[in-house]
Structures are given as C-alpha cells and as structure tokens.
Amino acid sequence: MSYAAQIKIPATYMRGGTSKGVFFKVEDLPLAAQQAGAARDQVLLRVIGSPDPYGKQIDGMGGATSSTSKTVLLSKSTKTDHDVDYLFGQVSIDKAFVDWSGNCGNLTAAVGSFAISQGLVAAERIPENGICTVRIWQVNIGKTIIAHVPITNGQVQETGDFELDGVTFPAAEVQIEFLDPSDDGEDGGAMFPTGNLVxxxxxxxxxxxxxxxxxxxxxxxxxxxxxxxxxxxxxxxxxxxxxxxxxxxxxxxxxxxxxxxxxxxxxxxxxxxxxxxxxxxxxxxxxxxxxxxxxxxxxxxxxxxxxxxxxxxxxxxxxxxxxxxxxxxxxxxxxxxxxxxxxxxxxxxxxxxxxxxxxxxxxxxxxxxxxxxAIMSRSARVLMEGWVRIPADSF
Structure with missing residues (x-):
C-alpha cells in the first residue's frame, strides 16, 4: 500500500497579544487553498491538528485552547490606501470546521510585523528607525485597522520593556487603532442591533x-x-x-x-x-x-x-x-x-x-x-519560521 508524501508550506508561528497562531502568505498556500472553500479549510485544519476528539491537537500546531487554535492569511491589499489584507480563521479543536465570522484582535498585533517582514509593505514606507504605520484591511469584518510597529535599523523591533498581563515576558509595544469598529456590515446592522443599550x-x-x-x-x-x-x-x-x-x-x-x-x-x-x-x-x-x-x-x-x-x-x-x-x-x-x-x-x-x-x-x-x-497596546513576536508539513492528501 502506498501513502501520500508530506508537502511543505512556508509559514511563521507568531504570538500576537495573548494569542498564538500560524501565519501564511496566501500566495504560499497550495493553489487549491488560495481561495475560500473546502480545500482551504482542510489545509488549515490539518496544519492546526483538528478535528481532535482528544482535544489536545497533538498532531498539529494548535495548542488546544481558543487562544492557540488560530490561523492568519495575509496578502497585499486590494483596497486603496491599505497595505495588507488580513483574513483570520478560528479553527475548532474537536470539530471539522474553521470559523471565519470574526476578527482576532490579539493576533492583529502581529499582522503589521509579519507584513513588514514578508515584503507586503512597500519599502519606502518603512523607516530606518522609528514607527512604521501599517494600514490593514480586516477582511472578515470589512474594517480598517492601523498598526504602529516599531522599527530599529530597518527591521521590526520585537524586544522591549512593554508588559502585557497574560504574557510572561516583556516585548516591544505595538499600538493598534480599530477604526469605526462598530459593525455596520451584513451581520448585525447598527452597533446596537436591537436599538437598545440594555x-x-x-x-x-x-x-x-x-x-x-x-x-x-x-x-x-x-x-x-x-x-x-x-x-x-x-x-x-x-x-x-x-x-x-x-x-x-x-x-x-x-x-x-x-x-x-x-x-x-x-x-x-x-x-x-x-x-x-x-x-x-x-x-x-x-x-x-x-x-x-x-x-x-x-x-x-x-x-x-x-x-x-x-x-x-x-x-x-x-x-x-x-x-x-x-x-x-x-x-x-x-x-x-x-x-x-x-x-x-x-x-x-x-x-x-x-x-x-x-x-x-x-x-x-x-x-x-x-x-x-478604539485604541489599545499589545505586543508581538516571531516564535518560529520556516515550513509546516501536512500530508498531500489532506485536501
């Protein structure tokens, strides 16, 4: 009996805020997974190690919690005045589905850093030293997010003395601005969908x-x-x-x-x-x-x-x-x-x-x-980069 070989997919494992996830450039995914559909979901499920009836995600990159069963897909933005399109997939731990219905605010802190490091932000917009303002189009919810990423010697600065409760070690501060965050899209209408505060x-x-x-x-x-x-x-x-x-x-x-x-x-x-x-x-x-x-x-x-x-x-x-x-x-x-x-x-x-x-x-x-x-400060750091491997018959 013959078995499918494993394939390699370029990926980066990152912490953003109090979450961790696997980051991909869309163009690096298998061709069938570069657009929405079953193939994309199956690739991400196999990467993370779901569905896992044991609830541990041992055979994947997930950490068996909602904070660590996450995927991020990035590409150069198709939107005017934006640098990068950011799509977030929350992977179920014990069920075979990926939830695309919302954003992850924690991993948003890592989106700007990844975009800069992976060439998704124009070089002329990155200072030698200072703050790089990354304009993010959040695809899941159709909103603009601005990430202010510190740069030292032309590279993303990840280390620093900013402390974030829920994260063990200090890191560089990344300020995030969520513009017009009240959802007026197709899901819910006005900020208060019933028209009432209570x-x-x-x-x-x-x-x-x-x-x-x-x-x-x-x-x-x-x-x-x-x-x-x-x-x-x-x-x-x-x-x-x-x-x-x-x-x-x-x-x-x-x-x-x-x-x-x-x-x-x-x-x-x-x-x-x-x-x-x-x-x-x-x-x-x-x-x-x-x-x-x-x-x-x-x-x-x-x-x-x-x-x-x-x-x-x-x-x-x-x-x-x-x-x-x-x-x-x-x-x-x-x-x-x-x-x-x-x-x-x-x-x-x-x-x-x-x-x-x-x-x-x-x-x-x-x-x-x-x-x-809405404004808050988070931090982000690359934990590992290279390739993830999944069996070629996973999708």
Missing amino acids: DTLEVPEVGAFQATLINAGIPTIFIQAEDLGYSGTELQDDINADSAALARFEKIRAYGALKMGLIQDVAEAEKRQHTPKVAFVAKPKSYTASSGKAIEQQDIDVLVRALSMGKLHHAMMGTAAVAIGAAAAIPGTLVNLAAGGGEKQAVRFGHPSGTLRVGAEAIVEAGQWQVKK
Missing part, C-alpha cells in the same frame, strides 16, 4: 437577564456577573471546570446571537462558535490574578470576564476589549454602569490575568451611537 435576554430553561448586545470589534453579549451568580473576580478554573456553567453560557450565547440577528435559528450557533462572545461584568473589587499578582480595586474601573470558543479566556480577546471600550464609552450600557456611569474615553478593566486599558471615542450621529476609534 435588553432583556430570555433564555429557555436558564432565565431572563439584562444584557447589552453590541457590535463593536466583535459581536458581544454583556451580562451582569451578579445575575449569573458570579462576583466578576473568577479565574479560568472557576468556570471551565464547571460543565453545567459552560452549557448555560453556550445557551445564553446562542439565544443572544438569535436576538442580535446573527443567526436565524439557535441551532446555527454550533457552526458559529467564534461569534458572538459572551462576557460578564461587575463593579471593581480587589482580587488575585492567575499569575498571583494582586489587582487592587482602585487600580481598575470595571471587572470583565469573557468566554471564547466555549471556555473562559485566560486574559481578554483583543476584539472583545474593543467591545468593552466601546460599551464603556456609552452612558447607560451595562459595562458603562459597572464602571461607574457617565462619559468615558478610556477604561482599565480587570481580567483573569491582570488588567488592560482600552480607549474609545463614541459620538452620536443621526440619532445612533457610533464609535469612531
């Missing part, structure tokens, strides 16, 4: 909750921690070790997606695990982060815990941080009220690994709230 979300066999349903950065469902029986200071194991709690959150997510108009039937939520996110918020209080670091009440404005791909995230998704900043900036949302109410241009929120500051500019246009910009 809704009553009814979830059969679970209960009815006040919720802020927002499209900004990524569609997100915010609920008050106390309404779920939580304090807002929970760490990963407090939620992820409770299978009944995870099942409740998934049901809340499904009915929230239905109310936001993201799906037409709750059964569709199973094939759309990346979006929307579910998060719970509380007024600030002191707690100990997962690293053992003491987070003091006076050092934060609000507590937020968020779930991604069915599990509590170890820190905070970058796109969810945009949603937090946007909701905090708009008086009357549950995030804003938990943060003390009133007008805000920035908040520092507490998450399981520590804290993060995010700024947002919110205005009213034609009677509708709009967020013109």
